[in-house]
Amino acid sequence: MHVLVVLSHPDKNSFSHAIARHFMNGVEEAGHTSELADLHAEDFDPRWSLADLAQDEGLPTPADIVREQTRIDKCDAVCMVFPLFWFGMPAMLKGWIDRVWSWGWAYDQLDNHNKSLQKDRTAVMLIPAGANPESWQPYAEIEKSMLNIWQTGTLGYFGFTDKHIHFLNGSTGSKKRRTSIGEGL
């Protein structure tokens, strides 16, 4: 299996980067292959613009989007790693999704509202969140909404049927804690 890991965090010392590295190590150890799409390091432009809209009129798909779609074509699973921002995803990743998983390539809402144009893939979301597990409990309903939106409203449209979304609570300040326990992260 080939896994595309999409990482949305500018800091190489962040918990998100550490998680992405660990996940990729695990993928390789299990005998699979992986590729990292480090959106900040690669300076991905998350702004959905007229150039994106022009595809609907038959104009060429922007080159940066073709590059991302080619990466997706090659993979059997996508893992998105991103910090929770205001009970949502960072604008960088949101823009990557909005631009890359485009109408006519990822999904087709004209004939069948729910039809995906993509093959079935596995999706994983690993989401560091600042809130500690004890303080997360009051947000159970919000968590349900996030899962619903991402499982149905995002991944569902793109053909993923096998979906795994994990919140990694208590991540704030992890660098100090990780370094102090000397796990080499």
Ligand SMILES: Cc1cc2nc3c(=O)[nH]c(=O)nc-3n(C[C@H](O)[C@H](O)[C@H](O)COP(=O)(O)O)c2cc1C
């Ligand atoms: C703009 C912003 C919004 C955030 N919103 C939330 C939030 O809604 N809930 C939460 O638990 N943590 C929130 N946090 C905390 C981050 O999720 C936390 O700092 C991050 O997961 C730490 O991991 P990192 O080292 O990868 O940045 C927010 C942080 C920022 C910068």
